[in-house]
Amino acid sequence: MSRIINFLTCVKESSINVDSYISKKYLSSGLKYFTILLFMISLLAVIPNIYDLFSSIDTENMPDFEIQNGKLTVYAEQPYYIEENFIIDTTGIITQPVVDEGGRGILITEDALILKRPFEERRLELSLLEITNKEELEILLYIFLLILSPIIFIIIFLANVIKYSMYASILSLLGYILIRRKSTFKSVFSICIYSFTPYIILSYIDLFAQFYIGTIGLIWTLIIYGMALKKHSIS
Secondary structure: OHHHHHHHHHHHHHHHOOHHHHOOOOHHHHHHHHHHHHHHHHHHHHHHHHHHHHHOOOHHHOOOEEEEOOEEEEOOOOOEEEEOOEEEOOOOOOOOOOOOOOOOEEEEOOOEEEEEEOOEEEEEEHHHOOEOOHHHHHHHHHHHHHHHHHHHHHHHHHHHHHHHHHHHHHHHHHHHHHOOOOOOHHHHHHHHHHHOHHHHHHHHHHHHHOOOHHHHHHHHHHHHHHHHHHHHHHO
16 A cells, blocks of 8 residues: 555656656666556556446347357348447448447457457457357357457557657657756656656546647646756756
């Protein structure tokens, strides 16, 4: 519990107190903090998406069907819309999932289940299955999502690490040049990592609020980064 409190305190101080991380000389501590922060933000970002996926599983509205020899037979007119972004079509009229505003969609064709998510698409061949009722399909979908969930998290986490590391590296290089090499690049990079806290957090909030809060976070980060560089170059 104390570690959680210490981490949250570090998040708060990194957002409002420039002096709190100027004194942190070790880059390893900054990288550890940076990684944990991105891990937590990525986890918070993926949980609502995973929840939506599991909530979307509802086989009660599905028509009668069976899968034999890798082929799906549906006893209903098609394309069959369970939801706007959850479609069954064995006729070939629809070949790609129709996605909603969040980039999510599920399409079941004659020979595959295709799950579309932002940044990725998963395909499960029906040749691996022998299903004769809705209950079996529902269990299959849950298992499929349980396997897919950690993969989605890892992709989002790695994407965040790459994105923010690239931003921090560029900003650190510019800061190092601006203070005319009055410090080491490691120290400047460490300062930059902590100053990125408001940008990372507000960019996450912007995923749901969509009121340019991420831009406010970027401006906030640039201001405290500039203040920190100025103090660091004088000290």
